[in-house]
Amino acid sequence: MSAMDSNNTHPEHDVQILPGVHQHEHAHAHAHAHAHAHAHDHDDEHEHHDTFITKYIFTQDHKMIAKQFLMTAIFMAVIAMLMSIVFRLQLAWPGKSFPILEPILGKWAPGGVLNPDFYLALVTIHGTIMVFFVLTGGLSGTFSNLLIPLQIGARDMASGFLNMLSFWFFAASSVIMLFSVTIESGPASGGWTIYPPLSALEQAMPGSGLGMTLWLISMTLFIVSSLLGSLNYIVTIINLRTKGMSMTRLPLTIWAFLVTAILGVLSFPVLFAAALLLIFDRSFGTSFYLSDIYIGGQALEHNGGSPILYEHLFWFLGHPEVYIVLLPALGITSEVIATNARKPIFGYRAMIASILGIAFLSFIVWGHHMFITGMNPFLGSVFVFTTLLIAIPSAVKAFNYITTLWKGNIQFTPGMLFAIGLVSFFITGGVTGLILGDSALDINLHDTYFVVAHFHLVMGSAAIFGMFAGVYHWFPKMFGRVMNKKLGFAHFWLTFAGAYGVFFPMHFLGLAGVPRRYYSNTEFPIFNDLVDINVLVTWFAILAAVSQIIFLFNFFFSVFRGQKSSQNPWKSNTLEWTTPVEHIHGNWPGEIPEVHRWAYDYSKPDREEDFVLQTTPLTEKEIAEGAH
């Protein structure tokens, strides 16, 4: 902590720059790091400083914390994915018995047929895990932690201790969320948006009892984790950049993580407020969200509240949240695409401007989730306006990615494939935003499968692909090894086909009027013609899920046995590739390198190599040309 106020912009004084560690440990780690530079083979020496506990569990090292987030996120993602397969089976073959379900789900699948209450529980927990635990905690937690210190030239996060707390709050909230699935009355089941009164009243559904309480506790811990993480990221990026690393030399990853963290700090407290008021209504008899309710044969005392208030509070977080999910993925994509196209990212400043534009606009569009709640129609018009405006910076980003590929020398690493896949999803899912953002069209499409298709493509698939791109690309940085590329190719194409196969057809369901969160569509003869879409979708979902086995295998195999990586396997410009392959505390064995140029000098004319490390001083000629 002491280092936060000390002068960190001068790497010469780098003893001060080991933040969050005790002063004597500073010197110690520093000396140790120096030793590294001299001798090479002293892993055992390394080991006896760190016990297993401080190295793998209560670690304050950002690289290890990043791995902890990643492992947790992968675990949670597998669970959430398996849940989606279970409810997809029900949607494709409603009422059919799948004997395998009974031993797993017990009373929730009597005779192998999923129970309607538990269907909603699965959908809710699936959505919650995917959005918060995988794509917020997992994505930011992994890559902000790994890359911020490494790419800005810092020895660690501003506060290693808060960083450690951030992970353990995340771990605790994950455990509680998973535990809630196993309780007698079932987990929260009111959808990931948990609108009251449904979520407030135990009489309304079994999941609104203890399950909902656990959901709220888990999310509270999650919010704490997210805030600790975000504050740390912001402080680190602002204060701990190495000499020469001006804001306009930062890689776009860091810009994206910075803006994401700011969004999180501004919006999660609002979700916390919403959750707190909900807790009051549930447990202490207040009436923030409740009024005029008659349920379970009883008129309730609550008076004067409005569920619409909750919706406003929730979506004030909820909409920025989709960008909290998406921006880091876009940042990763910028980096991966530029590196592997061997070209500068096109329109660096426009990319920063569009990140800022998207972030700003994301705070004034929440009403597009509420067009048909009875909100004042004029207010609806304002939200239409702001919502459609977001399309402009988004379009700029998409066009800039495409232009970055133009006349490139594209290296199709698995990371690159996923990054290009993201661009495709971002376009396909993004364009339907123009439909849903138009209030007149939303009247008919709100809460239908069209929405499910839209957000799974633009936020779900795109962000997951960003995460995969990041994992493949920075795996060498995390584990000193490279993932197998052939398995990577297979994983990419199968997942890509699977994701489109699952989510594209859902547009048609939605346009035919099929509502989301329906346990089955068989009660309405008008949907009888659509049965085979559901079967098709489920087969693709199974394909996509099975393809993840390739990934999991490749991942764990490569952690232990993968090909050893060279120091800079993708011939990248950024600082993280100037650190040794073996992880050390403090990242650089000697002084922190100074930065002399931006991150995107790929294929610079007059250079022999097609990349120029950020640490390479500018030449006279470059200065004369006004290079930055």
Place this chain on the structure above:
Amino acid sequence: MTFLILAVIVLFVLAGIRVMSIAALSAELRNNRKDDIITDAENRNQGNLWVVFLIAFFGFCAWQLYAYGDKILPEAASAHGPAIDNLFYTTLALITVVFILTHIVLVFQAYKHAGKTGKRATYFAHSNKLELIWTVIPAVVLTGLIAYGLTVWNDVIYPGDKQATVIELYSKQFDWTARYAGKDNTLGRSDFRTIGEGNDLGLIEDSKSDDDIIVKGEFHLVKGEPVQFKFRSRDVIHSAYMPHFRAQMNCVPGMETMFEFTPTITTAEMREKLNNPEFNYVLLCNKICGAAHYNMQMDIIVESKEDNLKWLAEQKTWAQTKAAATQTAATNQESTATATLDK
């Protein structure tokens, strides 16, 4: 916490077992020292695969459109419906063009510029002109779209001042009730505290409610006559969704919401058009409300004015229902009394 750690460990162990079982493969992989570098042949292959993907993807989209195109957006049966559909198809045309063009350009880059040793990328970092073009063009197109969209929105939300028939749609877990305002076209007042046996909607003694007509299972509308729906909920949020009429509005406990539209096609006409004598318009619930959310429905019949009057005449008014209830109660009491006397 222990659970999580254990689970992660289990995953590790499983992976370890797999690793052992393919030790042979691993040896082979370790000899292959080029793992991180993508070869020219691989780049070429991947570049080509993108083209294959694009063809397959467009083919898939086209097939879906062919197979399900006629099932989406069933013919609009309300006066404002076609305006919404036109807006939809205009927007769809626009985004389809964008979707196709950008994908073609994207995939073409991947195909054309697949990496090769010795090749060098062009250093092209920015171009104010290009960036201006693709900021301004979307901005202009979007302005048009916003203007068009808001015009439609205003037309739908603020319909003409032709006097509309008032109907209340009342929601609860898990069914709908419709209440017609009767001769005075004014709904009687209600209070959730009076809900009880025989008074599902919580009506209160009020001269305005006496002529109200309460129906379940199905409700009837008149072709060509505007209806103003008022929505209420007694427990959780529901949403009244009538896809054929391009109408939807949430039903929120504690407040009243509204939506107005004019049906334009009778049920009989629609059955004929669809060549399906079983067809019915439906009201669905479209806001998660509990276990039976997926089956909270009511049929809607659109008919001529005459038929509608006939149907209404067959329904009991609230006053009649109450009277009948009192009578039954009285009879019951009497019979209990007799029963007691008998003893």
